[in-house]
Amino acid sequence: GQSLEQPSEVTAVEGAIVQINCTYQTSGFYGLSWYQQHDGGAPTFLSYNGLDGLEETGRFSSFLSRSDSYGYLLLQELQMKDSASYFCAVLDSSYKLIFGSGTRLLVRP
Amino acid sequence: DGGITQSPKYLFRKEGQNVTLSCEQNLNHDAMYWYRQDPGQGLRLIYYSQIVNDFQKGDIAEGYSVSREKKESFPLTVTSAQKNPTAFYLCASRGQSSGNTIYFGEGSWLTVV
Numbered sequence: 123g124q125s126l127e128q129p130s131e132v133t134a135v136e137g138a139i140v141q142i143n144c145t146y147q148t149s150g151f152y153g154l155s156w157y158q159q160h161d162g163g164a165p166t167f168l169s170y171n172g173l174d175g176l177e178e179t180g181r182f183s184s185f186l187s188r189s190d191s192y193g194y195l196l197l198q199e200l201q202m203k204d205s206a207s208y209f210c211a212v213l214d215s216s217y218k219l220i221f222g223s224g225t226r227l228l229v230r231p
Numbered sequence: 232d233g234g235i236t237q238s239p240k241y242l243f244r245k246e247g248q249n250v251t252l253s254c255e256q257n258l259n260h261d262a263m264y265w266y267r268q269d270p271g272q273g274l275r276l277i278y279y280s281q282i283v284n285d286f287q288k289g290d291i292a293e294g295y296s297v298s299r300e301k302k303e304s305f306p307l308t309v310t311s312a313q314k315n316p317t318a319f320y321l322c323a324s325r326g327q328s329s330g331n332t333i334y335f336g337e338g339s340w341l342t343v344v
Binding site for chain 2: 155157164
């Protein structure tokens, strides 16, 4: 079956750096994307990696290693407003978009 | 502004009723998706469509039906066969021209009363 694994919960201090890992097992692969979701809201797109390497967008960076079926989201200079759930998602070879179960990030003062 | 519009935002259904959730996009995206999210859980794929007049079942299609008669529209019907329909429903679209970025609607909360 297809699956994406990510930690269920991460806690970090304001101003720190946190990394959220994602490993996947899917039928084919077009790319790995990351989404942020605040309680009660819809997910919003953060980044997409179609090729190996690092993509940087402001305080957020995302990394992909296709040979390891692994990626991560790096959040720098954490702010209280970053407290949310973060989801990784894979676009498989049939263009099915599959989500992980999410990582709840709690940022403490 | 371009985007995805879901309606209604909140919906109450009596047992045994079918309800239809609307999803409209003006992003000119070919692909559209429907997800279900239960409290504290991830997103589970119900149905998806890559092109007009074609759609595929996702992981939890039982008790749901969709249509894709127009590129802009991908309505989801929650039928009476869905025994536990209370959840948050999210519609999304994807366009290759936007680097496979996925855009979500605001979501629809469905409650069975």
